[in-house]
Amino acid sequence: MKYSDNALNILTAKTFNGIGDAWINKNLSKTKTSPLELIVELLAKSVKKETVSEEIFLQRKSNIEKQILLLGDSCDGVVAIGDEKFPTHRGAVKESEQPNVLFYKGDLGLLSLENTNVAVIGVLTPDEDTEMDERKIVSLLVQQDAVIVSGLAQGCDFIAHDQTLKFGGATVAILPSPLNNIMPVKHREFAQQIFETGGLLITEYYDAPSTKMELSSRYIRRDRLQALFSDIVILSASYTPNSVDPTALKIDSGSRHAMEKSLEYSIPRAVIYHEKYQRNPKYDLNRQVMKDAKVIVIDPTNPMPMITQILNLDKSPSSNQESDDGQMGLF
Structure with missing residues (x-):
């Protein structure tokens, strides 16, 4: 299964309170990957009612990677915004509805x-x-x-x-x-x-x-x-x-x-x-x-x-x- 560190970071960011597609699409780059340090810094400024740290982020990231690996052969890979192969949407779509992570099987x-x-x-x-x-x-x-x-x-x-x-x-x-x-x-x-x-x-x-x-x-x-x-x-x-x-x-x-x-x-x-x-x-x-x-x-x-x-x-x-x-x- 193919997936990038960037995809794991975005999936992890979405586990924090109040972080949804609009936040991801507004704060993280659509043309290049965002480093973990920057993501954690941005989350710390936005997340309320829970602590954000690199240690907590990395623990959640590890848990998500384990869940993804359980998909096995059913999934060829995961792509996210910032990844080269992440597809362009058609139409004028507001940030809260633009996709940012896709699991795929096939072409x-x-x-x-x-x-x-x-x-x-x-x-x-x-x-x-x-x-x-x-x-x-x-x-x-x-x-x-x-x-x-x-x-x-x-x-x-x-x-x-x-x-x-x-x-x-x-x-x-x-x-x-x-x-x-x-x-x-x-x-x-x-x-x-x-x-x-x-x-x-x-x-x-x-x-x-x-x-x-x-x-x-x-x-x-x-x-x-x-x-x-x-x-x-x-x-x-x-x-x-x-x-x-x-x-x-x-x-x-x-x-x-x-x-x-x-x-x-x-x-x-x-x-x-x-x-x-x-x-x-x-x-x-x-x-x-x-x-x-x-x-x-x-x-x-x-x-x-x-x-x-x-x-x-x-x-x-x-x-x-x-x-x-x-x-x-x-x-």
């Missing part, structure tokens, strides 16, 4: 800005027609060398990954769990297929969530990564929180998080939609998102015009600038 190069990364997301229980539409569109994207990004959940996420592999493409699965405990359990063997065929698994976590609330939070945090590591987010189908569907055991509206974040980050959005779905509640979110005139609407009966538009999106550096400090394309 980290798939997150490069040189690729056209397309997130394809949607409901956990798609209809047969929805699946057919999504598979058609994903296959067209893959044939044009797009990298397909999704979250490995059942339903639309799985369809996106699966269709990519069937057409010999590369896919990125972004997880809310550590790499040695992939969720959902039934997709663990499939996750192995992803990295064995040139794809990538990534997560921000090396330990399991301690509560259901923390797990829910991780899913939402995962959804922001789907947006910020993609050049566009495509919604296959999804309910809204207010949807009514007598045939559904549960109203799944989790896709809204990635769609909201893509809007917030100024990352383009698209939906798959045809008028035949006008009475289908599983397309409520699609209809809601379509109210934004900037959203690309992909007609599944004639998808190529919009696929071409997606593949020709402007990817100039100005579209990838950071929102807080005005720096651009640093990683």
